[in-house]
Amino acid sequence: MTRYARGLIVGKFCPLHHGHQYLIERARSLCEQLVILSYTRPEFPGCEPARRERWLADLYPDAIRCVLDDVRLAEACRQRGLPAVSLPDNDAADAVQRRFVAWVLRHLMDTVVDAVFTSEDYGDGFASALSAEQRAHGGPAVAHVMVDPQRVAVPVSGTMIRDDVHAARHYLSPVVYRDFVRRVAIIGGESTGKSTLAAQLAAAMGTVHAAEYGRELWEAKHGALVHDDMLHIARTQIAREESLVAQANRYLICDTTPLTTALYAEVMFDAVADELDALSRRAYDLVFLCSPDVPFVQDGTRRDEAFRQWQHEWYVRELKARNVAYRLLTGSWEARLSMARALL
Template sequence: MRRGLVLGKFMPIHSGHINLIEFATTKCDEVMVWVCVSNKETMTADLRFKWVKEIFKNHPKITPILFEYDEALFPNTSESSTSVSEIWSEAIKKHLPKIDIIISSEKYGDYVAEYLEIEHIHYPLPRQISATEIRQNPYKNWGFVPEVVKPYYFRKICILGTESTGKSTLTKKLAEVFKTEYVSEAGRDIVENSNTCNAHDLKDIAQTHANLILQKGKKLDRILFIDTDINITKSYSKFLFNQELYVEDWIEEANQCELYIYLDNDAPFIQDGTRLSEPDRNRLDGFHKAQLKRAGVDYHLIQGDWNERFEKVYQLVLNWFNINEIE
């Protein structure tokens, strides 16, 4: 039986790693996938090991093995090194005896094979992506991210504000620019006019909106922009009826977002026939902000005209993700 070894950090595992491991199965009877995690890396060992196991759970030839190590004992290097390869070869000999072949796309494979007196099979296909590139901008490189990894990088961004502040328009425009999905405000479909809303409507809105978030979220399409959240619905309940709105835990959980953006009420008021009066709209703004404070929601306040709002939010999203582009 020919037993092969593929080792890596898999931080995260990507399509290139998967192709390499699958290539290894064509050369070996059994492939040990060594998931190497140092004590200084923030992406956890459990998470990376879970990804590898999930991806290859139905492959009889592949056995994932977790190796957690101290960088003081097992140094990292971005370049293949004979001295570092010798240290790692000793670790392989200790923890993974009876390895016949190492499969890699790097020069270190030659060094390890020489130290262990085994065969090195070089993966012949050119590298299309690296884990570093994915960490730097997973959204630009989304096509290389496996389905099991996507939830780790998937983010929900919520656009908040009182009536007539441009939430709906901005949410749609952001989704168009970032080429992703958005969730519209359920309240506009359920209640035609804010002045005719009743307490039962708010419960219906809360449940419908949460279901829409869950439905769109299943696509894991990089970023999900959401127009309004449960805090705004709760604020309406307090504003219109002086009642607390209590919802089920799953609704609260569905509404959890990573970034909250609040559009201030300094934008011109536009009455489209479905909204509160301008004075009530401005009073509602205070209720919204009070509810967000009670809920402990930190948000970025955006002011300015319509164009300024888009430019500010667009740049905010890029900066928040620490990226320069999405495509």
């Protein structure tokens, strides 16, 4: 079987799916080194360059990767003292796309390839054009390696996945799918039902929820928390979310956030560590704030109804100051669950 020094794969990867990965794995098995170039114009929502770059880096750290958009391309040209160049539109002629790829390889990546891997009929022409460009500058000829043109191994396309990324999640690596999961935060004062709501909402939506770690540590230490515990709580809460997101379905329901930990650090120790303050600004796709309009229940760990009201006002003030949009959940426990489900 022919081996190649350096292979090339070019794609939008919007999003990167198992069909792309099948092609990439095949190329890796036949090449000493693999070059992956990704660009698209226009961009597709949810598949921004930073995400595509992260997907490729996480899954193929040994590959030479280049992910471009107009901003990145302009900056690369500026740094190298090159005239400004624009990305070709997705519907640009094959000749335009081929010239651009050859230009990127030579001027931005300082490399040559001796094989291009595709699953497309245009592959032969693509390889021929790259050969001509490279040989004109003393480089090697380029072979075309066709991989599964009938899409038998992985019958999927980017268009199909973009139509319903959640229905097609089985074609996506967890590394990729996690970026399409919407993180839903539930916050509120003591005895506003947020923990119960988080579990019920996750069950109703067929997904998982990240339980509140701070409460667990409080109980484990019999309430004897120290200031350093607050940062540990926030870090652990975030780590819990990150570990669960790959198991989530459409939504990850988050029972509290580091914003709550910052509240308790302020109340208990009159000090919020800089890192905790930064973590408390962690963004969520949707924030539910539970209203204190239900009966207060003392479970032996809570303060009192006045403190609960103060907490609510603190949340409202902080969310407004941070320009964080939120939805207020009111009424009975059943009404809150119904309202949250409707909003999702």
